[in-house]
Amino acid sequence: MNQRLARKLNPWTIAAAGWTLVLLLAALWLADWRYRFSYEVPTVTSEGDRGFRFNLGRRLCVDQNGNSGVSQNHLGPCGVVKDLALRRAKVENHVLIAGTVASSNFTNVIFDWVSGHGSRWSEIKLTGGKIWDSEFPFAEFRGVKFTGTDLRGVSFNGAKFIDCEFKDVKILDSSFRNATLVRTFFLNSVCSSCDFSGAKFEESWIDRPFEKAVFNLETVLPFPIEQVDRFGFEFRD
Numbered sequence: 001m002n003q004r005l006a007r008k009l010n011p012w013t014i015a016a017a018g019w020t021l022v023l024l025l026a027a028l029w030l031a032d033w034r035y036r037f038s039y040e041v042p043t044v045t046s047e048g049d050r051g052f053r054f055n056l057g058r059r060l061c062v063d064q065n066g067n068s069g070v071s072q073n074h075l076g077p078c079g080v081v082k083d084l085a086l087r088r089a090k091v092e093n094h095v096l097i098a099g100t101v102a103s104s105n106f107t108n109v110i111f112d113w114v115s116g117h118g119s120r121w122s123e124i125k126l127t128g129g130k131i132w133d134s135e136f137p138f139a140e141f142r143g144v145k146f147t148g149t150d151l152r153g154v155s156f157n158g159a160k161f162i163d164c165e166f167k168d169v170k171i172l173d174s175s176f177r178n179a180t181l182v183r184t185f186f187l188n189s190v191c192s193s194c195d196f197s198g199a200k201f202e203e204s205w206i207d208r209p210f211e212k213a214v215f216n217l218e219t220v221l222p223f224p225i226e227q228v229d230r231f232g233f234e235f236r237d
Contacts, residue, residue: 038088039088039090040088040089040090041089041091041092042075042086042089042091044073044074045074045076045091045094046076047074048071048073048074048079049071049074049076050063050069050072052078054077054097054117054118061077075091075094075101076094076096077095077096077097077098077099078097078098078099079096079099080099080100081099081100081102082101082104083102083103084104084105086104086105086106086107086109087107087108088107089106089110090110091110091111091112091114092110092111092112092113093112094111094114094115096114096115097117097119098117098118099116099119101119101120101122101124102120102121102123103122103123103124104123104124104125105124105125105127106124106127107127107128107129109126110129110132111132112130112132112133113132113133113134114131114134115134116134116136116139117135117137117139118137118138118139119136120140121139121140121141121144123142124143124144125147126147126149127148128148129149129150130149131149131150131152131154132151132153134154134155135155136154136155136156136159137157137158139156139159139160140160141160141162141164142160142162142163143162144161144164145164145165145167146164146165146166146167147168147169148169149166149170150169151169151171152174153172153173154174155174156175156179157177157178157179158177158178159176159180160179161179161180161184162183163182164181164183164184165185165187166185166186166189167188167189168187168188168189171194172190172192172193172194173193174194175194175195176195176196177195177196177197177198177199178197179199179200180199181199181202181222182203182204183202183203183204184201184204185204185207186206187207189208191211191213192210192211192212193212193213194210194212194213194214195213195214196214196233197215197216197218197219197236198216198218199215200219201220201221204222205222206222206223209231210231210232211232213232214233214234214235214236215228215233215234215236216235
């Protein structure tokens with residue numbers, strides 16, 4: 001019995017067991033690390049592009065021959081995508097100018113340095129994920145639900161939000177200048193250093209104070225002017 005116990009308490013046995021445990025924990029950490037940072041680039045961002053680009057002078061999507069049209073099933077400029085389901089994907093340094101996305105789900109998708117001028121988003125669910133350093137001026141968001149999404153350095157200047165919802169969302173250093181928000185609600189969301197100069201809230205609501213949110217004389221607030229301090233809004237001419 002004593003010899004058997006001595007063998008179990010042998011320093012080499014203890015060291016081997018310890019190293020086995022360390023290697024197992026390291027493998028689990030590496031697997032978790034790779035899972036956290038592994039994102040696929042969706043093929044829909046490159047496939048289906050028929051060469052249509054938005055012509056500012058004609059206010060149309062045209063190809064190199066001047067023919068008008070759109071690229072079906074292409075998540076890009078002048079593209080039209082419907083019923084798209086993306087999970088753990090990354091759309092980086094990408095152009096979505098005048099593109100249309102409808103009836104789609106994005107789960108833990110990263111949009112980084114995306115240009116979505118004049119894009120249209122309809123009946124979209126964005127769950128988790130990030131939208132960083134991207135631009136969506138004059139875009140239209142209709143029936144879009146942001147849930148647990150991280151927005152940083154995003155420009156929504158002149159955009160329209162209709163029947164949208166921001167729930168458990170973190171918004172930092174983002175601009176809603178001259179945006180129109182109709183029946184759009186911010187629920188349990190954080191908005192820090194956001195600019196709402198000239199923004200128009202219509203039948204919309206904020207259920208908790210923001211932090212250093214900017215407004216001016218052209219802003220139509222979702223609450224009485226006497227409550228600006230309560231909701232963390234600061235006047236800037």
